[in-house]
Amino acid sequence: MPITFEKLSHEYHPDTPFAYLALDGIDLSIAEGKMTAIIGSTGSGKSTLVQHLNALLLPSGGSVTVLDRTITAGDKPKQLKELRKRVGLVFQFPEYQLFEETVAQDIAFGPKNFGMSEEEALAKAREMLAFVGLEESHLERSPFELSGGQKRRVAIAGILAMDPDVLVLDEPAAGLDPQGAKEMMSLFVKLNREYHKTVLIVTHDMEHVLRYCDDVVVVDHGHIVQTADTATFFRDTELLHQLRINPPAVIRLREALCANGFVLSDQLLEMEELAAAVAQAVKHHE
């Protein structure tokens, strides 16, 4: 079942001088089982959008349907616990939200809250720690002794421990070193491909969008301006420039070469394909 937004609006501080319409009549469907990138500049409304997925924010107008649960503007939804368990939301810099004395307790906090016994929750913590690529010896350490990248893994393990069906990540790779970012993205690919989780990633990194995501949703000034599969999205270089998006390196190189007289197809999105085409163009001239 897809995630659907119908005419959804969200206004912050309604009926005050600070009223601000962050989302305006959003109609959007996000496919189940895919990895979807939500992109847009700072202040576009993308974080507001994803916070509706587990009812952290409620619509001011319209509705959102996630996993057979519909939340409509004006309702006072009850029993959100099930939804919040099934939709895991990882905020930016989640490592700032760690608080328990040990890594094990921190990861077990969520599952315990949702009714798991202490013992089960700790077993789950052990399993999830391994899943995010940290050694078991970390379990009894204080989360505050860990490096930034390790802390973020612990925070994500805490969300995964609740076994959500939908995972929403706001800038999960921001601030990590290149290798750390790659490992982090591979983790989400694994959750998506092998565990069939629906994964939504809010990101600014176009290399990650091109390499890892199936679909792209573009939010701009509270509106959806584009939804497309990744390949289609990156072919529309005019839209990329209009949105002031810095395209991935492959596309930048292709555009620079085309501006200098090369004739290269806009279907070329992989470095290997582009290199083969460029090599041919160069040799052809010899």
Place this chain on the structure above:
Amino acid sequence: MEKVKVEDLCFAYDPNTPVIQSVSFTVEAGSYTTIIGHNGSGKSTIAKLMIGLLAAQSGKIWMDGLPLNEANIYEIRNRVGIVFQNPDNQFIGASVADDIAFGLENHQVQSDRMQAIIEDYAQRVGMQDFLNSEPTKLSGGQKQRVAIAGVLAMQPQMIIFDEATSMLDPQGKAEINDLIQEIHAQGDLTVISITHDIEEVAKSDHVIVLDQGRVVLDGHPDEILQHEAELIRLKLDIPFALKFRHELEKNGVSIHAGTTMEGMVAELCRLRSKS
């Protein structure tokens, strides 16, 4: 001429886990030097040691030949500015003008001269229309501009950027990177940039690679970035132009372009028109 010389520097927060181990390097005056390394390699610690925010267990640091010690620390801090990663943690004023003024007040600049200086430096970073804005009304990129203006107003001879763009969105990153390049191009300021951006490294004059608190590579990026296997082992990125060059080689085209995208395009155009 040497701007900074670091010799045999050692530092640990906890005696059992050394963070900086016998680090030595020099930075040329007026150069754009980049320092790279994975998270936890000791990059930021070195920055803090260089401005005396942390004291080394052993080893020495000189700035313009002046040793960093208790007697010289204020003189050295007058010459060096630093811009940190998180724009929110370094905005101390209630407004943009206030924030730029903070350092000047500390340096007892006369108040009748202050306003002109604030306006001048706000202008240099493109924030002249925001002098009375509160920090909550500014984007991350704008806050970093203000931090840079505050540092520039102190007229340092060297600025250290400690991952100054890593928390910004792409537009903010591009803005700040361009601003740093512009500031560097304008005068004889020495820039040390601690970064993960390998394309920025490719354009710099000098790169120092850290791993587990040690300098493992040190030299011109054209040379250092050739050590690809080593960079990958160190969990670092390699520039796109280099990756692309290898793909071209697989297709029977070998070229001798540098490590930047611009160099790659120029060389391919030359090859194409040669025939």
